[in-house]
Amino acid sequence: MDAIKGGEFLIRETDAQSVFIPEEWNEEQKMIAQTCQDFMDQEVFPNLDRIDSMEEGLMPELLQKAGELGMLGISIPEEYGGFEKRFVTSMLTTEVTGAGHSFAVAFSAHAGIGTLPILYYGNEDQKQKYIPKLATGEWKASYCLTEPSSGSDANSGKTKATLSEDGKHYILNGQKMWITNGGFADVYTVFAKIDDDEDLSAFIVERGYEGISLGAEEKKMGIKGSSTVQVFLNNCKVPVENLLYERAKGFKIALNILNIGRIKLAGACLGGSKRTIDLSVNYSNERNQFGRPISKYGAIRHKLAEQAMRTYALESAMYRCSQNIDDAILALEEGGMDHGQALLKGVEQFAAEAAMLKVYGSEVADYVIDEGVQIYGGMGFSAEAPMDRAYRDARINRIFEGTNEINRMLTVDMILKKALRGELDLMGHAQKVADELMSIPEFSAEEEGLFNKEKKAIANFKKAVLLVAGSAAQKLAMQLAKEQEVLMNISDMAIMTYIAESLQLRVEKLVGLRGEESCREQIDMVRLFIYDAADAIHKHGKDALCSFVEGDDLRLQLMGLKRFAKVDPVNVKEARRNIAARLIEANSYCY
Numbered sequence: 001m002d003a004i005k006g007g008e009f010l011i012r013e014t015d016a017q018s019v020f021i022p023e024e025w026n027e028e029q030k031m032i033a034q035t036c037q038d039f040m041d042q043e044v045f046p047n048l049d050r051i052d053s054m055e056e057g058l059m060p061e062l063l064q065k066a067g068e069l070g071m072l073g074i075s076i077p078e079e080y081g082g083f084e085k086r087f088v089t090s091m092l093t094t095e096v097t098g099a100g101h102s103f104a105v106a107f108s109a110h111a112g113i114g115t116l117p118i119l120y121y122g123n124e125d126q127k128q129k130y131i132p133k134l135a136t137g138e139w140k141a142s143y144c145l146t147e148p149s150s151g152s153d154a155n156s157g158k159t160k161a162t163l164s165e166d167g168k169h170y171i172l173n174g175q176k177m178w179i180t181n182g183g184f185a186d187v188y189t190v191f192a193k194i195d196d197d198e199d200l201s202a203f204i205v206e207r208g209y210e211g212i213s214l215g216a217e218e219k220k221m222g223i224k225g226s227s228t229v230q231v232f233l234n235n236c237k238v239p240v241e242n243l244l245y246e247r248a249k250g251f252k253i254a255l256n257i258l259n260i261g262r263i264k265l266a267g268a269c270l271g272g273s274k275r276t277i278d279l280s281v282n283y284s285n286e287r288n289q290f291g292r293p294i295s296k297y298g299a300i301r302h303k304l305a306e307q308a309m310r311t312y313a314l315e316s317a318m319y320r321c322s323q324n325i326d327d328a329i330l331a332l333e334e335g336g337m338d339h340g341q342a343l344l345k346g347v348e349q350f351a352a353e354a355a356m357l358k359v360y361g362s363e364v365a366d367y368v369i370d371e372g373v374q375i376y377g378g379m380g381f382s383a384e385a386p387m388d389r390a391y392r393d394a395r396i397n398r399i400f401e402g403t404n405e406i407n408r409m410l411t412v413d414m415i416l417k418k419a420l421r422g423e424l425d426l427m428g429h430a431q432k433v434a435d436e437l438m439s440i441p442e443f444s445a446e447e448e449g450l451f452n453k454e455k456k457a458i459a460n461f462k463k464a465v466l467l468v469a470g471s472a473a474q475k476l477a478m479q480l481a482k483e484q485e486v487l488m489n490i491s492d493m494a495i496m497t498y499i500a501e502s503l504q505l506r507v508e509k510l511v512g513l514r515g516e517e518s519c520r521e522q523i524d525m526v527r528l529f530i531y532d533a534a535d536a537i538h539k540h541g542k543d544a545l546c547s548f549v550e551g552d553d554l555r556l557q558l559m560g561l562k563r564f565a566k567v568d569p570v571n572v573k574e575a576r577r578n579i580a581a582r583l584i585e586a587n588s589y590c591y
C-alpha cells in the first residue's frame with residue numbers, strides 16, 4: 001500500500017500496522033528522551049521560580065547547558081555540530097522539554113523557529129557561520145515576524161529594507177513585537193519587505209549590528225520567565241550576504257517554519273499535559289476529604305480519566321503524523337532531494353494535520369490543566385502550588401504559532417486546495433456520500449471482532465465531514481471562504497475524526513503487540529472517545545448545515561448526518577472508572 005498523503009485520512013483507510021505508536025520507541029530514542037528528562041529534573045523543574053523571576057543570565061545559561069548536552073542539535077546535521085535525528089525523534093525531545101513552562105518556550109523558539117530558517121534556507125556560508133554556534137547554544141536565536149499592526153496577517157508587515165548606495169548593506173527600518181528570546185538573542189531572523197515588494201524577505205540580523213535596539217520585557221499573563229520584547233530596527237545595517245534564501249521569498253520561509261512550529265507546539269502541549277496528570281493524580285491520592293482520598297470519588301475519577309484519554313489521543317495522533325512526515329521525507333530523499341528540502345516538503349505535505357494538532361494539542365493542554373486546578377481545589381488557586389503557573393503558562397498556546405481560529409480555517413483551506421489541485425479526490429468521495437443519502441441504507445450483518453464497530457463509526461465520521469464539506473463547497477462555492485463559522489465547524493469535525501482514528505489505530509496495533517487483556521483501559525479510551533466525538537461531530541455538522549441549507553434538502557442532509565454520527569451506547573461511567581483506576585494505582589501517567 002502507498003504511504004498515506006496529507007489530508008488523505010478523510011478519504012482513505014489506514015492499516016493499523018502502518019502507524020507508528022510511542023510504545024515502539026527504540027533504545028536510542030529512549031536514551032535521548034532520558035537525557036532530556038534528566039536535564040529537566042535537575043536544571044529546570046527545581047528552578048521554575050528563579051526562571052519566572054527572570055534572574056539575570058539564567059535562561060541563556062540553561063539553553064547553553066542544554067546545548068552542551070546536545071539537546072539543541074537533535075535536528076541539525078553532524079557537519080554543523082548536531083545529530084540529525086529523524087523528525088519523530090525530535091518530536092520526542094519536544095515532548096519532554098515541553099513540560100518546562102517558560103524554559104520550553106525559550107527552548108523551542110531557539111531550536112525551532114530561531115534556528116530552522118537558517119538551517120533550511122541558509123546558503124552554505126550562512127550555515128557554516130551560524131548553525132554550529134546555535135547547535136551548541138553558544139549563540140541564541142529568535143524569530144521576528146510579528147509587528148504591532150501585523151499579527152495573524154503576517155505578510156502585511158511594514159518593516160522595510162533598502163539597499164545602501166554602495167550595495168553592501170540592506171538598511172532595515174521597522175518594529176517587531178512579541179519576540180521570544182529577543183532580550184538575550186544573538187541572532188534574529190527578521191522579516192521585512194525590500195523596497196515596494198508585495199512579499200516579505202528574510203534577513204539574518206546579529207545583535208551587534210548598528211541600529212538594532214530592544215524594548216523592555218513585556219509584562220505577561222504567563223510564561224513570565226520567557227523573554228518577550230519588541231525589536232526596533234532603526235537604519236539597521238545588515239550585510240547583503242545576510243539576505244536569507246531569495247528576495248520576496250520570506251513569507252514562504254515564515255509559513256514553512258510555522259508548519260514545523262505547529263506540530264512541535266502540539267508536542268510541547270503533550271509534555272505539559274502528561275506532567276499535569278502526574279501532579280493531579282499524586283494530589284488526588286494524597287488529599288483526604290470526608291475520610292478518604294479524593295481519588296476515590298467518581299467526580300474526580302471522571303476528571304482523571306478525561307485528562308488521560310485526551311492526552312493519550314493527542315499522543316497517538318501526534319506521533320502518527322510525525323512518522324508520516326518522516327516517511328514522506330525518506331521518500332523524497334530517496335528521490336535525490338537533500339534532507340533540509342525533503343524535511344520542509346514532508347512537513348508541508350502534512351501542514352493540515354500539523355494545524356489540526358496545534359489546535360487539538362493546545363486545547364487538550366488547557367482542558368487538562370483547568371481540570372488540574374479543579375482537582376487541587378483551593379490549592380489549585382494558590383500561587384504556592386504548581387497549577388497556578390501551569391494554568392497561566394498554557395494559555396498562550398492557543399494564540400501563538402497562528403491562533404487557533406486561523407489554524408482551524410487553514411486546515412479546511414489546505415485540504416480544499418489539495419482537492420482543487422487534484423491531489424485529493426475529495427469531491428468524488430463527497431459525491432458518493434451524497435448518492436448514499438438518496439439510497440436506502442444497506443443493513444449488513446455486524447461482523448464480529450474487536451474494533452469493527454469503532455472502525456465503522458470512524459468511516460461514518462469521514463462521511464459526515466465529506467457530507468458537510470461537499471455540501472458547503474457546492475452551495476457556497478467561492479463564498480465559503482467568507483463563511484468562517486462554517487469553516488470552523490468543518491474543521492472541528494475533521495479534527496475529531498483524525499484524532500479518533502489515530503487513537504483507534506494505535507490501540508489496535510497495541511492490542512496486536514500486547515494482547516487484549518493488557519489493553520483494557522486503552523480499549524475503553526477508544527470507545528469513550530468515539531462516543532463523545534460522535535456527539536461533537538453531529539453538533540458541528542448540524543450547526544453548519546442549518547446555516548446554508550434549507551427545506552427538504554436540509555431535512556435530508558440532517559438525516560444523513562444523524563445516521564453518520566450514530567454510535568452504539570457505551571457505559572461511559574464504567575469506562576472512565578477503569579481508565580482512572582489504573583492511573584490512581586500507578587500514581588502517575590501510565591499510558
Ligand SMILES: Cc1cc2nc3c(=O)[nH]c(=O)nc-3n(C[C@H](O)[C@H](O)[C@H](O)COP(=O)(O)OP(=O)(O)OC[C@H]3O[C@@H](n4cnc5c(N)ncnc54)[C@H](O)[C@@H]3O)c2cc1C
Binds near residue numbers: 177180405
Ligand atoms: C508570548 C508571545 C510570544 C510570541 N512570540 C513570537 C515570536 O517569537 N515571533 C513572532 O514573530 N511572533 C511572536 N508572537 C506573536 C504571535 O504569533 C501573535 O500574537 C499571533 O500570531 C496573533 O497575532 P496578534 O497578536 O496580532 O492577534 P490578531 O491577529 O490581532 O488576532 C486577534 C484575534 O482576531 C482573530 N483573527 C485575526 N485575523 C482573523 C481572521 N482573518 N479571521 C478570523 N479571526 C481573525 C485571531 O484569531 C484572534 O482571536 C508571540 C506572541 C506572544 C503573546
